[in-house]
Amino acid sequence: MSDRSSTALKPTRSRETAATRLVALLRIGDTPVGRGVFARRRIKSGTVLGEIGGAVLADHPEDSSYVMELGSGKLLDPAPPFRFVNHSCDPNCEIFYWEETPDDDRLWMQTIRAIEPGEELLIDYSWPADAAIPCRCRAPECRGWIVDPAERHLLPAPPTP
Numbered sequence: 001m002s003d004r005s006s007t008a009l010k011p012t013r014s015r016e017t018a019a020t021r022l023v024a025l026l027r028i029g030d031t032p033v034g035r036g037v038f039a040r041r042r043i044k045s046g047t048v049l050g051e052i053g054g055a056v057l058a059d060h061p062e063d064s065s066y067v068m069e070l071g072s073g074k075l076l077d078p079a080p081p082f083r084f085v086n087h088s089c090d091p092n093c094e095i096f097y098w099e100e101t102p103d104d105d106r107l108w109m110q111t112i113r114a115i116e117p118g119e120e121l122l123i124d125y126s127w128p129a130d131a132a133i134p135c136r137c138r139a140p141e142c143r144g145w146i147v148d149p150a151e152r153h154l155l156p157a158p159p160t161p
Contacts, residue, residue: 018050025049026081026121033136035084036120043115052095052107054078070105071097082109087146088122090139095123129154 026049029038043049052068057075060067066083068076077083085093094112097104115121122137125146132147132155143149144158 022050022081028081028084031086031120033086036086037081037084039115039117039119039121041117043111045111045113048108048110049093049121050082050109051098052076052078052082052109054083056105068095068107070107072105074105076105076107085109085121085123086137087125087135088137088139089124089135089142090137091122091124092119093121093123124149134158 025040025043027038027040028035030036055077056070057067057077060075061077064075066078068078070076092111092113092115093109095107095109098106098108109121109123111121126148127133127146129147129151132145132151135142135144135146135158143152145152145155147155
């Protein structure tokens, strides 16, 4: 996760809400691994897509498939659309803390390269080795596991499909 900020996506009308902007910019659709988030139009590199909203939890829920750890040790169960952003070993987006410290537990998502219309938004989950699962991202440099690159050496060769 990055802790640097970037230029935020600006509203086109003063009454336009963040949710309205996201609906105009993103759509949820089907992928080979479930649901995913796709661009409706071209998005420039470095665009802050928005804050990742959702329920802040003290403990892991029964289904923690979508839960993100916050700097305070609490958990965020993200709301759509960011709930459905999938993993890739070659991501086009990243999650970051707007401020220099993660104390306020607010996460944001931004693009790290231009995204074309219809392209899926992807982040690198960078899970610790003890939580890693086989990766199905199909990126040319796929690590074979959904794992932090610094911990890849702790895992065996990835299972063959």
